[in-house]
Amino acid sequence: MPDSSIATAPGRPPDDRWRGGHLGRLMGQALRRFDERVLHLMAHDANVPLALSHLAARAQVGAAHIHITRHLSLQGSRLTELAQHAGMSKQAMGDLVTQCEAWGLVRREPDPRDARARRIAFTDTGLLWLEAFRQAVAQAEAEFRAQVGDAVATVVALGLEAYGSEAASARSAT
Numbered sequence: 001m002p003d004s005s006i007a008t009a010p011g012r013p014p015d016d017r018w019r020g021g022h023l024g025r026l027m028g029q030a031l032r033r034f035d036e037r038v039l040h041l042m043a044h045d046a047n048v049p050l051a052l053s054h055l056a057a058r059a060q061v062g063a064a065h066i067h068i069t070r071h072l073s074l075q076g077s078r079l080t081e082l083a084q085h086a087g088m089s090k091q092a093m094g095d096l097v098t099q100c101e102a103w104g105l106v107r108r109e110p111d112p113r114d115a116r117a118r119r120i121a122f123t124d125t126g127l128l129w130l131e132a133f134r135q136a137v138a139q140a141e142a143e144f145r146a147q148v149g150d151a152v153a154t155v156v157a158l159g160l161e162a163y164g165s166e167a168a169s170a171r172s173a174t
Contacts, residue, residue: 027160034140035066041136048132052103052125067093068100068120069133076121078111105129 019025039061042048052061067086071077077085083093097120100106105126111117122130145153 034144037140037143038066038133038136041139042129042132045132045136047128052105052129064088064092064096065100066133068096068106069130072106072120072122074122076109076111076119078117078119082120100126 042052042061067088068082071082071085073081079094079097080090082097083090086093088096097106097108101108104123106120107123108118109121111119141153148156
């Protein structure tokens, strides 16, 4: 039996307005806007190495590259850990790491816990990039707070933290 929320009279197209305003779509749009703002700020940060700034300004650095910036531990991470934290395949993360390695953001080094494994770590340039990312995130968050107000921003942050941590704990339980 078809879902009554999309059933319509014969000859009339279904009402799909719900698709444009559901929570998942709104969160996705907000994340894209936030990441675009962060990348814009990083592209214009005088402390970002010029070559990386130019890549960001020409949209060569995208939201996918931000996954490495967000998830790479300061002590280094294995490729599988990075991929898992970013919700990407190991192969896709490997391609991003290779690109970021070519840009001088990261390096592959032996894993001290397992001689067969490799670890991804920030280079000195990568640490400059990470600091620019921290500052850009802080500014983008401040702009969000200014636009929606402190009370709404706090509620959004608390709600997303609760919702996201519940999903993370459910994933690790399986």
